[in-house]
Amino acid sequence: MASSSSSNFPCAACKFLRRKCMADCTFAPYFPPxxxxxxxxxxxxxxxxxxxxxxxxxxxxxxxxxxxxxxxEAKARELDALRADLIRYAAACGEMPPTTVGRAWFDDNAGNFYCPDSLWNEPYGENGGSM
Known part of the structure; x- marks a missing residue:
């Protein structure tokens, strides 16, 4: 993995975090300056x-x-934080067909979906990760 430090420019992550961008930087290949x-x-x-x-x-x-x-996902949340979370919630509950994700579906169905209590029992999924 080549780092942006070879060209004397830190990757976007290291610059934001105010760290020296090393040759083995995890972020450099994915977050160019x-x-x-x-x-x-x-x-x-x-x-x-x-x-x-x-x-x-x-x-x-x-x-x-x-x-x-x-x-x-981060950009979607930035643009529409409320709907991004609620659309993911509805999808996780199986109340929304994955092909109809979008503002129009949400606007029509926001108050109509039901999520079973089992979702609340394991809010971070089986493996401890987020949904």
């Missing part, structure tokens, strides 16, 4: 430590997709 907002959004929602753990736990060939998914 020219995309600071991407890291800021992901850090604000998930936290740098959690993102680092996720990157290290995911298979190397899936890491870019995982980071892109985090960035997408």
């Amino acid at each position: 020219e995309e600071p907002q991407k890291f800021f959004n992901v850090h604000k929602i998930f936290g740098a430590s959690n993102v680092r753990k996720l990157i290290n736990e995911v298979a190397p060939h899936q890491r870019q997709d995982a980071v892109n998914s985090l960035a997408y």
Whole structure:
């Protein structure tokens, strides 16, 4: 993994966290210096430590997709925090077909879905991770 430190520019994560960007930086391949907002959004929602753990736990060939998914989710929450959380909640309860995710569905069905009590018993899923 090449780091942005080889070109004397820290990656967006190291710059934001005010750390020296080392050659083995976990964040450098996924948060280039020219995309600071991407890291800021992901850090604000998930936290740098959690993102680092996720990157290290995911298979190397899936890491870019995982980071892109985090960035997408963070951007969605930034743009529409209330609906982003409630749409995920409805999807987790099985009340919303995955192909109909969106504002129109939410606006029509916001008060109509029911989630079983079992969801509240394990708020972080079977493996301790978030839903």
